[in-house]
Each structure stands twice: as structure tokens, then as C-alpha cells.
Amino acid sequence: MSDFPPEKPDHELEPSSSRSAKALGKAVARFDLDGHDLPPSPAPSSPRNGKRYALATELVYTEGSDQYNASSTPIYQSATFKQTSGGGGGEYDYTRSGNPTRTHLERHLAKIMGAERALVVSSGMGALDVITRLLRPGDEVVTGDDLYGGTNRLLKYLATNGDIIVHHVDTTKPESVQRVLGPKTAMVLLETPTNPLIKIVDIPAIASAAHEANPKALVAVDNTMLSPLLQNPLELGADIVYESGTKYLSGHHDLMAGVLAVNDSAIGEKLYFTINASGCGLAPFDSWLLMRGIKTLKVRMEQQQSNAQRIAEFLEAHGFKVRYPGLKSHPQYDLHNSMARGAGAVLSFETGSIQVSERIVEAAKLWAISVSFGCVNSLISMPCRMSHASIDAATRKERALPEDIIRLCVGIEDVDDLIDDLSRALVLAGAVNITPGGFHAADLGTPPKKDTLSNDVF
Ligand SMILES: Cc1ncc(COP(=O)(O)O)c(C=O)c1O
């Protein structure tokens, strides 16, 4: 990968921390307990008594420094900031370049993601766009064969229009990744668990192979499915972690956001440059909303995950082929548990018939037919028709994405109500045979054969 940016840095590229120091009349740069040297804005951190707190505590603890000691960091709903001199140089000048509400959120995220620096942008795809702007024509990207549809679309666009070579391989097999790694590999882009096939990718093994093939290669991991509560890719060898803040971090489907986090401040500056240059930084109100959502991440995720476990067990016990890393039957159960602190709340299952799957989705009442996940409400969808419809049918077939697959994104409702509603939908759709002893998945059409899948884990 070529160096970025190519020219000598202009004032736009000056590290944001040094701009801040100037703004304070060359005041001493502030470092927090974790050694962060970021703009001295309303800076959330742990109480300064030297103790390390659990993530549950860090999620809710923030420190503000506005003149009224507001408990909730104010929304600085202002595009511009007045300067005290004609030379400018104030800590903030223009919200595209920086805003106190956004900075407060970024510092909080850096803390909970175990990162040197976090940045927030207007969507998860916006985050990936910022990351891929580090690429140069001729660079090679290695990525999975099961990816969120929007990620696949952006990579396809770059391959078609940006002269980037994209290798889609089965990332559950480090040897398949190894085969396409080389000195031209500029980026390895991983999802784990993958969306929607819930395949698990060995981040440490692939990160070390990528860095061995090209020490400059960047390993970027999409952590949307698990959130920082359950997995820290930076600790597993990733260089960049990103996620859709639209999902678990916010939790209520009332905003779009993307989060990026790094431990290398030079990479952080490059990402910040693109955010300022392109203008995709998260707006103040959405930054405030996301900050509010993050505080309840643990209670939401724990309830969602425990509901998901019950639902996965229920479906499996009734004869469905279920993909969920909380099930011992998941072929990569041990690998998942070696990297993550929980299985999350997204699972998928197959019925063997597209029509029956459609009928299940439409018969469910509590489960909203909706794309996305991470919300407090439970959602049901058919990825091939919805979230992954942008992957053309031929590619879906080539990558063995089952057309009948149903994705469940489990919320915080009463789990027995969710199971009742799902059972009703399974019966109404004709997906199960009813016997005096209960019901069992009907043998519908041709169930997906093992050898038609792109890997042998299912
Ligand atoms: C795994 C994954 N990554 C990234 C994204 C993109 O996030 P956003 O919708 O916030 O752009 C999504 C969903 O949209 C997703 O499912």
C-alpha cells in the first residue's frame, strides 16, 4: 500500500491533538489514565483513583466538563464555533472537523473498545468507506465469501471502478486465506460471526498470516454482530475495528452510525483526515443519542443473548438446522469462545423451502419483518430477499447462501412470548408436523446438502 497522504501534510493533516494544544494557548496536552492524548473536550473516563473498572461500569461512567456540570453531555448543535482571534485556532471551529458532543462520544468509545482512538461517522457503511479510502489502485483486498450485502456491494464497486483486486475466500479456513495473501495484500477484511451464515473466523491466525505476508497490510474487522461488550478484535490482532453503531451500540433503531477504532495513532490520523475531508462525521444529535444507547449496552445485550440461546435451542430441539455460536452443535463453538465473551443475539435457520420460509416470516406477529439487528425489538427476515438482495442470485448460489434461510435478530421481549409467536408461525406456515407429542420440522423439499455449501463446517 502506498503511503497516505502522498504529499507533505498541510494544516488539515496536522494531528488533531496538536491543534487542540494550540487552541489552549499551548497549554499542556492532557493525557487520561489510559494514556489518551486527544482533544481536551468533555472527556469521559474512569474515576481517577487508579482502579480498573469492569466494562459494565465503564459503559455508564462519563465525566463532563461543561460550565454547569451537566450529567448528560450537552448536544452542541452548532455548525460553527466563534474564535477569539483573527488567527482562528480555537479547539473547535466547524462541526465537520470536530464537535464537542462527537468528541465526548469518541473518547468514551475509545475507552470501552480498548483503543487508542475511536472515530464516529454517519453509518456503518460510511465507516467502511473511510477505511477503504486507505487503498490505492492495484492494491489487493482479501475478504470472506459470506459478508453483509452492503459490504459486498462496496467492495464490488471498488473492484469495478477503483482498480482494487478483491479476493473472496472462505475465511473459516485460514489455509484458503493464506493461498491469496501476498506482498500486494493491502487489507484483510473480516466479519465474525458472518452475516447471515454465522460462520466464525479465526482473527488471530488470519491477522498473523496477513502481517507475515505483508507487514504493512491492515487487518480490519467488522464487529457489528457482537459489539465491544462481547469481542475486542484489536486485542486479537486486528489493526482496525469498525462496526455499525446503528445496531447493538445504539440499540433502539433510532439512528444510523458507524464506529472506527485503532491503536495506531498514525492510522487514526489518516482515518480522521478522510472524515474531515469528506464530511461524514456523526452529527451532534446522533452522537448524543448513540452515547445514551451505549450506557445500556450490557443489560440489553445480555437479555437479547439469553433469549437467543433459548430460541436457538428451541428450534434445534424441534429438528431445524440452526446456525448460532451458542449451540454446542456449531462446528466452530470452541473457536468462537476462544475469541468472544458470548454468542450474541443473531441466529439463522433453514426450512428447506423458500415458500414455507416466506410464510413463517409473514405469519409471525411479535417478530417484525425488518432488516437490521441489535434493536430491543425482535426482527425476522429473509436475507436473500432483504439485507443480502444486493448480492446477485448467481453469486449467492456460487457462495452457497441458502435462499430459504431465515434470520432471527432477538430482542429483549419475554422469551416465552417470542417462542409462542414463532411456534404459531411455524405451524401456520406448515413448517412442522404436529404429533400428539409436540411438533417437529417437516421434511420439506431438498434440505441444503452439506456438499453444496462453500465450506464443510455446516
Ligand atoms: C455486519 C454489518 N456491517 C456493516 C453494516 C452497515 O451498517 P449501516 O447500516 O449502519 O451502514 C451492516 C448493516 O447494515 C452489517 O450488518
Ligand SMILES: N[C@@H](CCSC[C@H](N)C(=O)O)C(=O)O
Ligand atoms: N436496503 C438496504 C438493506 C440494509 S440491510 C441492514 C443490515 N445490515 C442487515 O444485515 O439487516 C441496503 O441495500 O443496504
